[in-house]
Amino acid sequence: MTDRLVGKTAIVTGAAQGIGFAIAECFVAEGARVAIADINRDRGEAAAARLASEGATVIFEAVDVADQASVDPMVSRVVQRIGAPDILVNNAGIAVFRNPLETTAGDWQRCFSVDLDGVWYASRAVLPYFLEKGKGDIINIASTHSFKIIPHCFPYPIAKHAVLGLTRALAIEYADRNIRVNAIAPGYTATEIVERIFAESPDPAATRRATNALHPVKRIGRPEEIGWAAVFLASDEARFMTAECIVIDGGRSALFHE
Ligand SMILES: NC(=O)c1ccc[n+]([C@@H]2O[C@H](COP(=O)([O-])OP(=O)(O)OC[C@H]3O[C@@H](n4cnc5c(N)ncnc54)[C@H](O)[C@@H]3O)[C@@H](O)[C@H]2O)c1
Numbered sequence: 631m632t633d634r635l636v637g638k639t640a641i642v643t644g645a646a647q648g649i650g651f652a653i654a655e656c657f658v659a660e661g662a663r664v665a666i667a668d669i670n671r672d673r674g675e676a677a678a679a680r681l682a683s684e685g686a687t688v689i690f691e692a693v694d695v696a697d698q699a700s701v702d703p704m705v706s707r708v709v710q711r712i713g714a715p716d717i718l719v720n721n722a723g724i725a726v727f728r729n730p731l732e733t734t735a736g737d738w739q740r741c742f743s744v745d746l747d748g749v750w751y752a753s754r755a756v757l758p759y760f761l762e763k764g765k766g767d768i769i770n771i772a773s774t775h776s777f778k779i780i781p782h783c784f785p786y787p788i789a790k791h792a793v794l795g796l797t798r799a800l801a802i803e804y805a806d807r808n809i810r811v812n813a814i815a816p817g818y819t820a821t822e823i824v825e826r827i828f829a830e831s832p833d834p835a836a837t838r839r840a841t842n843a844l845h846p847v848k849r850i851g852r853p854e855e856i857g858w859a860a861v862f863l864a865s866d867e868a869r870f871m872t873a874e875c876i877v878i879d880g881g882r883s884a885l886f887h888e
Pocket residue numbers: 643644645646647648649650667668669670693694695696721722723724725744748771772773774815816817818819820821822823824
């Protein structure tokens with residue numbers, strides 16, 4: 631443990647598991663107070679208890695990021711319990727993968743409400759605190775789907791492209807107020823969702839091997855490899871970085887596929 635985030639309060643959405651939990655874990659290791667804000671109360675409380683058991687300040691707050699009326703009171707409760715936020719990580723997200731013409735209005739709405747509206751609602755809720763403090767960091771978890779299209783993954787990449795637009799728009803709007811807004815675009819990362827996709831495929835071992843082989847580094851990513859990038863972006867080491875996106879995909883998007 632070092633102390634790159636000592637004295638800072640962070641809200642990480644969707645941190646009950648997966649990449650969000652790894653980000654929370656890395657933030658705690660660097661001395662931050664962390665609010666795990668997630669729609670899943672049971673897992674969120676367990677995740678907070680696990681991180682708090684070693685003496686760190688970690689709380690759970692229930693929230694549906696797709697609903698501004700749920701997000702605003704969540705941020706107010708965090709302020710009361712562990713102080714006004716210095717860092718927001720917009721990590722909560724869902725994968726809605728369909729063919730375009732099979733996408734129902736409900737699929738479209740569900741995808742955009744969580745993956746895009748949720749990023750805006752939480753950003754909107756913390757920005758007044760950041761403006762008052764004269765500083766703050768927003769880190770949006772985008773995706774390699776923010777840059778490239780894989781067929782039958784509609785409409786998820788559209789929302790993730792828009793997350794980059796939102797990142798840049800807010801970054802420029804608030805750059806002269808000492809508020810930085812950046813994104814991280816993970817590639818294939820070994821979270822439960824990905825493990826389930828492997829497990830449910832006809833030949834899990836072959837699917838895993840094929841997926842690993844798609845990557846120049848011959849493996850998929852680990853959640854903490856996103857977490858440490860988030861620590862960097864939230865730290866003073868990244869103080870001249872804003873409106874930027876770090877791609878973390880083991881080199882896959884630089885690879886030319888024949
Ligand atoms: N795993 C990957 O390969 C991968 C790759 C690129 C980008 N991402 C992005 O990383 C982020 C995290 O992905 P993950 O794989 O850890 O997913 P995950 O499903 O393991 O975790 C997502 C978390 O978000 C929470 N959540 C979902 N909807 C919510 C809502 N409306 N309000 C609050 N919380 C909500 C869930 O309860 C869960 O705890 C997502 O934005 C995802 O799009 C993941």
